[in-house]
Amino acid sequence: xxxxxxxxxxxxxxxxxxxxxxxxxxxxxxxxxxxxxxxxxxxxxxxxxxxxxxxxxxxxxxxxxxxxxxxxxxxxxxxxxxxxxxxxxxxxxxxxxxxxxxxxxxxxxxxxxxxxxxxxxxxxxxxxxxxxxxxxxxxxxxxxxxxxxxxxxxxxxxxxxxxxxxxxxxxxxxxxxxxxxxxxxxxxxxxxxxxxxxxxxxxxxxxxxxxxxxxxxxxx
Amino acid sequence: xxxxxxxxxxxxxxxxxxxxxxxxxxxxxxxxxxxxxxxxxxxxxxxxxxxxxxxxxxxxxxxxxxxxxxxxxxxxxxxxxxxxxxxxxxxxxxxxxxxxxxxxxxxxxxxxxxxxxxxxxxxxxxxxxxxxxxxxxxxxxxxxxxxxxxxxxxxxxxxxxxxxxxxxxxxxxxxxxxxxxxxxxxxxxxxxxxxxxxxxxxxxxxxxxxxxxxxxxxxx
DNA sequence: AAAACTTCTGACCAAATGGTCAGAAGTTGG
DNA sequence: CCAACTTCTGACCATTTGGTCAGAAGTTTT
Numbered sequence: 001x002x003x004x005x006x007x008x009x010x011x012x013x014x015x016x017x018x019x020x021x022x023x024x025x026x027x028x029x030x031x032x033x034x035x036x037x038x039x040x041x042x043x044x045x046x047x048x049x050x051x052x053x054x055x056x057x058x059x060x061x062x063x064x065x066x067x068x069x070x071x072x073x074x075x076x077x078x079x080x081x082x083x084x085x086x087x088x089x090x091x092x093x094x095x096x097x098x099x100x101x102x103x104x105x106x107x108x109x110x111x112x113x114x115x116x117x118x119x120x121x122x123x124x125x126x127x128x129x130x131x132x133x134x135x136x137x138x139x140x141x142x143x144x145x146x147x148x149x150x151x152x153x154x155x156x157x158x159x160x161x162x163x164x165x166x167x168x169x170x171x172x173x174x175x176x177x178x179x180x181x182x183x184x185x186x187x188x189x190x191x192x193x194x195x196x197x198x199x200x201x202x203x204x205x206x207x208x209x210x211x212x213x214x215x216x217x218x219x220x
Numbered sequence: 221x222x223x224x225x226x227x228x229x230x231x232x233x234x235x236x237x238x239x240x241x242x243x244x245x246x247x248x249x250x251x252x253x254x255x256x257x258x259x260x261x262x263x264x265x266x267x268x269x270x271x272x273x274x275x276x277x278x279x280x281x282x283x284x285x286x287x288x289x290x291x292x293x294x295x296x297x298x299x300x301x302x303x304x305x306x307x308x309x310x311x312x313x314x315x316x317x318x319x320x321x322x323x324x325x326x327x328x329x330x331x332x333x334x335x336x337x338x339x340x341x342x343x344x345x346x347x348x349x350x351x352x353x354x355x356x357x358x359x360x361x362x363x364x365x366x367x368x369x370x371x372x373x374x375x376x377x378x379x380x381x382x383x384x385x386x387x388x389x390x391x392x393x394x395x396x397x398x399x400x401x402x403x404x405x406x407x408x409x410x411x412x413x414x415x416x417x418x419x420x421x422x423x424x425x426x427x428x429x430x431x432x433x434x435x436x437x438x439x440x
Numbered sequence: 441a442a443a444a445c446t447t448c449t450g451a452c453c454a455a456a457t458g459g460t461c462a463g464a465a466g467t468t469g470g
Numbered sequence: 471c472c473a474a475c476t477t478c479t480g481a482c483c484a485t486t487t488g489g490t491c492a493g494a495a496g497t498t499t500t
Contacts, residue, residue: 043264059449123346126339128404136408144409167426174398175391185345188356189364206387214434279479
């Protein structure tokens with residue numbers, strides 16, 4: 001809730017080039033918007049609320065992003081950038097023991113480091129991906145199919161049990177994603193105001209062990 | 221999207237007692253509202269939209285539910301009823317092989333039979349449980365703690381590996397919940413317009429196997 | 441320092457939204 | 471069949487919301 005003042009507040013003459021001002025303000029707005037969208041959803045977030053949290057007049061928000069939808073799209077494209085960037089491809093040559101461990105750890109770290117992004121993504125999917133459909137149908141599906149294929153090759157090599165690749169993917173995705181999505185719920189259930197590093201590590205350890213053993217993969 | 225006409229449409233003189241009319245209409249409205257809330261979220265759903273889908277004038281919706289929030293609460297309480305009812309308690313005497321299998325199957329069936337309810341619940345949690353906090357803090361937490369305790373007793377009896385009970389609960393919850401939440405996504409990724417029974421069965425089989433083996437539980 | 445350009449903002453606006461209300465229409469009990 | 475009651479609804483209303491715009495303020499270029 002830190003109402004950090006906008007970069008330009010009360011001091012436009014701070015010797016910053018216009019280009020710099022533009023970039024700073026755009027990013028500032030995107031950050032604030034991301035947080036609010038993740039907390040209240042698309043419809044639940046008003047431009048006025050974003051303006052107040054960003055300490056900028058509403059008209060200024062609309063100067064940078066002409067419509068609410070454009071602002072939301074801006075937030076989403078930021079998110080997808082993070083997503084695609086850090087979604088490493090598992091390869092058939094890697095042993096699943098290492099590949100799956102790395103994947104789980106990376107995904108959980110992502111949930112921890114970008115909780116807003118994770119939640120917006122989840123909400124988007126939950127409501128039928130009205131804004132992301134296209135991207136999911138192309139980029140994400142490609143990634144998904146490729147990874148399932150890797151699983152199949154591992155199975156062929158007897159490196160893991162013949163589990164259903166698609167359902168393994170779902171399970172990996174949902175159980176790692178959960179550490180961002182149900183943070184609130186987790187906190188209620190664990191009686192903590194926030195998940196700490198220990199919790200994330202425990203979660204990762206648990207999942208790695210469960211998945212490897214569950215898939216009949218020799219640990220170490 | 222079937223705009224099924226309201227029970228009372230065009231025929232109030234159908235010899236139904238007022239009490240009956242009241243109940244029929246309340247239920248009809250709740251059903252429509254549940255669907256819309258699950259598709260568009262709380263803020264994204266307007267009373268007017270509910271009225272149109274229910275084939276009733278807006279004022280009539282507000283006659284039965286004085287405010288939008290009251291209507292949403294009505295939907296939520298319906299949902300919690302389903303939830304609590306079907307969330308069977310696992311017992312320390314049961315063997316985890318059976319208890320966990322039953323739990324997973326039941327949860328996945330629930331995702332299939334009540335997808336709207338599941339999604340509303342997920343969205344609620346995702347946004348910090350603004351309407352459900354109290355209930356989660358009492359009922360759900362109690363359930364959660366009790367079940368973790370059962371896990372610990374199973375572990376003490378050497379019926380399963382010493383896994384972290386809390387994280388096992390998270391994993392069970394999120395991976396079963398997923399079959400309702402990411403239905404859309406799943407459909408995109410699996411190239412289907414809808415998950416069919418086979419998919420749900422495959423999912424249940426996969427999860428049961430994975431969890432039992434992952435927890436070092438002897439199958440059969 | 442003046443012209444050209446970008447950034448910023450208060451004042452508006454039309455549409456949508458949640459909600460009210462008076463009275464019509466229908467049902468029930470005596 | 472009439473009085474009491476419940477259900478229903480069109481017309482209205484205050485507020486909120488996304489968005490516009492003219493012109494002020496600041497920066498860059500010449």
